[in-house]
Amino acid sequence: MRCDRCGEPRCATCEEGAPYSRDLKEVADDPVYRAASEIEVEGYMEWTRVEEIAELAERMGWRRIGVAYCVGLHEEASALCAFLERRGFDVVSVCCKVGGVRKEELGLPSMGPDDLACNPAGQARVLNEEGTDLNVTVGLCAGHDLVFQELSDAPVITAVVKDRRLAHCPAAALTNRYYRRRLGID
Ligand code: SF4
Incomplete structure (x- = not known):
């Protein structure tokens, strides 16, 4: 199946797609x-x-909402929490550096002795212990987000996708010709 190669999708009458209606x-x-x-x-x-x-x-x-966020998006996470509270939700938030473990301690590539490791497992445990109904992620690193999703008891939804290079708008790499060239697809 390569839906992306469909010039003009006609899904209502597509024979290849029909079995998936069930x-x-x-x-x-x-x-x-x-x-x-x-x-x-x-x-x-x-x-x-x-x-x-x-x-x-x-x-x-779902009344109790967990926000698992990247420390680099602290302001955005605070704004999201304020918005959710304003909408009447009970909010719990946890930053990716919870636990404060240095990358060097874990033998991870590090940008210096004070560089702390992201802790998606700790974020999941905080929110699991808090009994959240839904967890919202804000800018978790690619891959750390997968670990968080796997360990979270509550369903996980993404509010912000991290893309440090593109101001957290990864779609720009696909819509902008200069970035497409960089990816070798234009
Ligand atoms: S389901 Fe069929 S028509 Fe729709 S995008 Fe995929 S291949 Fe194209």
Whole structure:
């Protein structure tokens, strides 16, 4: 299957895709899927992602929200927590450097003796112990986010994807010709 090579997708009549319609029918009554589908229509081109996350949590009855964030996005995480509180949620937050372990102690590549290691396992444990209903990630490193997702008891949703080079907008590497050239695809 290479949907990306479809010049003009016609999914409603595609023979190759047809067998997969049953997968959707199996989840169509799932409350998360239903809520997401309502939000997609109600807030189309209106709500930002953080508003959509709040809407989803409200519709699902998730009251206690965990925010697992990168220390480099402390301000953004604080703003998100303030927004979630304003929407009436009970918020718990935890920074990626929780535990304060130096990279050198773990034999990891380090940028200096004070360079602390990201601790997605500690972030997950804090939020698991706090009994959060939903965990929102803000700028966790590529790969550390996978460790966090694996260890989190609550479902995980991403508010901000980290891209240090592109002001946390990874899509720019794909939409901007100069960056596409750099990737060797233009
Ligand atoms: S499902 Fe079929 S029509 Fe739709 S994008 Fe994929 S290959 Fe193209």
